[in-house]
Amino acid sequence: xxxxxxxxxxxxxxxxxxxxxxxxxxxxxxxxxxxxxxxxxxxxxxxxxxxxxxxxxxxxxxxxxxxxxxxxxxxxxxxxxxxxxxxxxxxxxxxxxxxxxxxxxxxxxxxxxxxxxxxxxxxxxxxxxxxxxxxxxxxxxxxx
Numbered sequence: 001x002x003x004x005x006x007x008x009x010x011x012x013x014x015x016x017x018x019x020x021x022x023x024x025x026x027x028x029x030x031x032x033x034x035x036x037x038x039x040x041x042x043x044x045x046x047x048x049x050x051x052x053x054x055x056x057x058x059x060x061x062x063x064x065x066x067x068x069x070x071x072x073x074x075x076x077x078x079x080x081x082x083x084x085x086x087x088x089x090x091x092x093x094x095x096x097x098x099x100x101x102x103x104x105x106x107x108x109x110x111x112x113x114x115x116x117x118x119x120x121x122x123x124x125x126x127x128x129x130x131x132x133x134x135x136x137x138x139x140x141x142x143x144x
Contacts, residue, residue, distance in 0.1 A: 001139060002058050003092075005067030006076035007042030010094035013126035014067065015039045018141060031057055036141055045076050055084050063088040063139065066117055068108060069095040075111045082116035091121040092135065097128050 001018070003011040012032075019034040031053075032039040038061055044050040058064060064085045066077065070093060082089050091112040093105070109121060120138060124131035 001036060001063040001065055001090075002038040002040060002054075002061035003065045003067055004040050004045055004054060004077075005042060005069075005094075006045050006072065006074075009042065009067050009069040009072060010126055011042070011067050012039055014065075014092065014094055014124065017124075017126055017129070017132045018136065018139070036139075042076075048078070051078075051081075051084075058085050058087070061087060063090060065090050065092050066112065066115065067092045067094055068111065069093065069098075070108070071095055071098050075114075077111070077115040079114055080116045089117050090135075090138065091117050091119060093121065093123045095125060095127075096123045096130050097125040 003015055005011050015034050015037040018036050029041050029043065031041070038057060040054055040057065044054050064082070064087060066082065066089065068075065093108050105123070112121060122131050122135045122138070124135060
């Protein structure tokens with residue numbers, strides 16, 4: 001599955017959980033392939049000229065995870081962006097442990113709907129593990 005989201009939304013931390021790995025999270029400017037994941041750099045989403053590379057790399061994916069975090073100040077996905085992908089699509093909200101910076105959950109869901117993503121949506125925290133097992137179950141990833 002491919003993870004798409006802006007910088008600092010927790011894509012790599014989420015990929016570590018989904019891959020059952022404990023790899024140090026480092027800023028990367030390249031697409032990284034894991035056991036179950038394709039982790040895209042946030043800069044690819046933040047620069048419209050790079051969207052074509054995300055779309056091209058998605059040909060290797062069976063599913064796209066659109067990732068945003070509770071502490072995001074803006075929304076980086078362009079309207080109807082999910083329509084560019086011909087596979088299963090899931091919305092993931094990360095950093096649920098940041099209660100003090102929490103945005104309105106309904107607003108985040110509306111943001112997903114604006115890009116053409118109808119669900120399902122998952123609320124997760126890579127710090128506490130909240131929502132990870134539910135997400136793995138939906139994605140059919142075993143813990144083995």
